[in-house]
Amino acid sequence: MTRGHRWMASLSVFGLGLAAMMSSxxxxxxxxxxxxxxxxAGAYEPQGVDERGLWMQLDEYERRFRDSPAILxxxxxxxxxxxxxxxxxxxxxxxxxxxxIVRDESFNASMAPxxxxxxxxxxxxxxxxxxxxxxxxxHEFAHFERRHSxxxxxxxxxxADALAWISLAGAVSRTSFASTGNSLIIxxxxxxxxxxxxxxxxxxxxxxxxxYRLRASGIWKRLVDEQDALRKERGxxxxxxxxxxxxxxxxxxxxRFAFFxxxxxxxxxVGEDRRDPYKEATAPYLxxxxxxxxxxxxxxxxxxxxxxRGDALGWDAQLYFLRGELYRLRGNPRDxxxxxxxxxxxxxxxxAPPETWRGLGLCAMRLxxxxxxxxxxxxxxxxxxxxxxxxAIRLLVEN
Amino acid sequence: xxxxxxxxxxxxxxxxxxxMAFAQERGAVRPNxxxxxxxxxxxxxxxxxxxxxxxxTGGTPESNADWTAKARDxxxxxxxxxxxxFANEIVEEPDLVGAAADSVxxxxxxxxxxxxxxxxxxxxxxxxxxxxxxxxxxxxLGKETKxxxxxxxxxxxxxxxxxxxxxxxxxxxxxxxxxGLVGVGVQSGVHLGYAGLVDLETGDLVWLNADGQxxxxxxxxxxxxxxxxxxxxxxxxxxPGVQVAAAP
Numbered sequence: 001m002t003r004g005h006r007w008m009a010s011l012s013v014f015g016l017g018l019a020a021m022m023s024s025x026x027x028x029x030x031x032x033x034x035x036x037x038x039x040x041a042g043a044y045e046p047q048g049v050d051e052r053g054l055w056m057q058l059d060e061y062e063r064r065f066r067d068s069p070a071i072l073x074x075x076x077x078x079x080x081x082x083x084x085x086x087x088x089x090x091x092x093x094x095x096x097x098x099x100x101i102v103r104d105e106s107f108n109a110s111m112a113p114x115x116x117x118x119x120x121x122x123x124x125x126x127x128x129x130x131x132x133x134x135x136x137x138x139h140e141f142a143h144f145e146r147r148h149s150x151x152x153x154x155x156x157x158x159x160a161d162a163l164a165w166i167s168l169a170g171a172v173s174r175t176s177f178a179s180t181g182n183s184l185i186i187x188x189x190x191x192x193x194x195x196x197x198x199x200x201x202x203x204x205x206x207x208x209x210x211x212y213r214l215r216a217s218g219i220w221k222r223l224v225d226e227q228d229a230l231r232k233e234r235g236x237x238x239x240x241x242x243x244x245x246x247x248x249x250x251x252x253x254x255x256r257f258a259f260f261x262x263x264x265x266x267x268x269x270v271g272e273d274r275r276d277p278y279k280e281a282t283a284p285y286l287x288x289x290x291x292x293x294x295x296x297x298x299x300x301x302x303x304x305x306x307x308x309r310g311d312a313l314g315w316d317a318q319l320y321f322l323r324g325e326l327y328r329l330r331g332n333p334r335d336x337x338x339x340x341x342x343x344x345x346x347x348x349x350x351x352a353p354p355e356t357w358r359g360l361g362l363c364a365m366r367l368x369x370x371x372x373x374x375x376x377x378x379x380x381x382x383x384x385x386x387x388x389x390x391x392a393i394r395l396l397v398e399n
Numbered sequence: 400x401x402x403x404x405x406x407x408x409x410x411x412x413x414x415x416x417x418x419m420a421f422a423q424e425r426g427a428v429r430p431n432x433x434x435x436x437x438x439x440x441x442x443x444x445x446x447x448x449x450x451x452x453x454x455x456t457g458g459t460p461e462s463n464a465d466w467t468a469k470a471r472d473x474x475x476x477x478x479x480x481x482x483x484x485f486a487n488e489i490v491e492e493p494d495l496v497g498a499a500a501d502s503v504x505x506x507x508x509x510x511x512x513x514x515x516x517x518x519x520x521x522x523x524x525x526x527x528x529x530x531x532x533x534x535x536x537x538x539x540l541g542k543e544t545k546x547x548x549x550x551x552x553x554x555x556x557x558x559x560x561x562x563x564x565x566x567x568x569x570x571x572x573x574x575x576x577x578x579g580l581v582g583v584g585v586q587s588g589v590h591l592g593y594a595g596l597v598d599l600e601t602g603d604l605v606w607l608n609a610d611g612q613x614x615x616x617x618x619x620x621x622x623x624x625x626x627x628x629x630x631x632x633x634x635x636x637x638x639p640g641v642q643v644a645a646a647p
Contacts, residue, residue, distance in 0.1 A: 053461055
């Protein structure tokens with residue numbers, strides 16, 4: 001098996017609450033410094049044994065990955081997301097990138113050293129404007145431009161080599177070098193975290209130089225709120241997100257929030273947000289973007305994400321329908337009553353999906369309102385006569 | 400006690416309890432499948448998975464693009480050279496797009512999963528799942544492989560995987576010192592490979608050969624002859640009397 005994905009740098013490890021929540025001193029977010037971009041010099045070819053080996057692995061990985069059923073294959077949406085990358089980093093530099101949208105409920109995107117960029121549907125569900133997405137894509141592009149995977153590979157190798165030698169020395173001298181070993185491992189992890197901070201810093205520069213307004217802090221704030229909502233539901237203690245844990249792969253959300261908030265203050269209100277174009281472009285795909293979330297097991301998180309999009313960009317039939325489905329699928333009697341309310345709000349809006357009437361009917365029947373339920377189900381069958389579940393629904397209508 | 404602990408740490412850190420307990424058995428042919436069934440049938444060779452590189456001192460695999468490209472060329476050349484050994488025509492996987500590409504990609508992934516299950520749960524008798532105990536070699540990818548048969552006109556599909564990491568100088572020194580100083584066996588180098596044949600009409604896996612310790616340096620022609628010979632050991636489609644593992 002190709003072990004390509006191991007070398008993909010990603011945006012976040014959302015929800016990976018590692019136990020080791022020890023402070024490692026001041027954050028290194030601003031430590032990346034100014035980075036002067038070299039002029040664009042055409043297609044980049046990997047240099048040297050390590051980098052060529054890495055690219056070869058990823059090229060081989062991509063040959064298989066591009067035909068994976070996990071990819072949401074839609075030319076319009078993919079071209080739209082790729083276009084935002086191009087506006088952010090410049091048309092010349094984005095030319096070599098390949099953008100793939102993958103069905104995955106998590107808030108993430110990743111970049112391979114050879115320019116393969118993966119954007120999760122869960123990310124598109126959570127951002128509210130082109131400007132916000134630009135900051136994320138800029139971060140991923142920064143990983144590529146700064147050749148972070150190669151650095152991480154080399155750091156990993158030298159760490160493993162040093163570990164091997166000191167553990168051998170420990171075995172020979174009958175001394176435990178475990179603490180030295182631990183610091184090596186922690187050093188490797190914090191190296192990766194510094195790369196993430198550098199990518200954030202470069203992303204801020206890229207967006208400020210692009211037609212977009214720098215608006216990234218909101219994403220991180222909402223991510224914390226989402227996590228809080230989920231932890232509250234589960235009766236867990238809130239995480240502070242202020243200082244990184246020793247083994248955290250990324251800077252904590254609040255640190256990233258603070259970094260971008262400061263940058264946004266400096267940049268001011270120049271540039272475009274493009275919220276409405278984002279809303280319009282993603283509206284036809286809401287089912288694809290939210291389905292993995294709705295079918296996941298994080299009820300409060302999914303509900304938060306749907307609400308935050310609705311509150312920011314406005315509620316339409318699709319969003320009401322999706323929220324109704326979230327409640328209907330959990331299926332407690334009280335959920336059915338709530339779901340019915342959302343479906344009722346959906347059907348009065350233009351362009352409600354046919355499944356809204358199915359949800360409305362099923363909830364009504366289960367709540368004991370047979371006449372109403374059968375009427376809604378009949379409406380569903382009228383609107384979607386060839387649905388996969390038409391035969392089963394017909395049984396309910398006729399009996 | 401302390402020494403044992405440090406050795407345990409050494410093993411854990413360097414990840415070297417050896418490659419996963421590989422197969423006591425190395426190959427199997429589906430019952431009531433015979434070379435007869437292969438006669439005159441076209442075999443589709445899926446793009447082989449070939450990876451060649453070095454193993455760092457601490458065990459990090461380091462892919463080498465040149466070695467891999469060379470091994471890929473040598474492999475194809477060697478297979479062509481052996482074409483006359485087979486009673487079959489071997490065709491290479493065409494470059495597909497759209498639904499056909501999806502189907503091929505899905506089945507390639509499925510084959511990897513099934514082949515891994517065979518290696519872990521069938522070839523190693525002590526590790527057999529209750530549902531696989533005392534069962535004949537009957538594994539399948541399902542009937543959907545028929546699409547590939549129709550697409551390519553091939554009746555059988557051949558999958559080949561090899562992975563080589565040659566021990567770096569540092570690794571060899573580490574191996575030598577670990578053995579000499581504390582008596583710990585550290586493996587230098589990884590050389591594993593497997594090959595499988597699938598009946599595309601039925602989806603059945605008819606032959607699988609796996610080896611965690613393969614011979615032959617895949618970076619030169621002679622070594623590749625030996626490697627391919629080992630990969631195709633017991634291949635049911637070989638003409639009778641052909642000695643495959645003849646090269647040194």
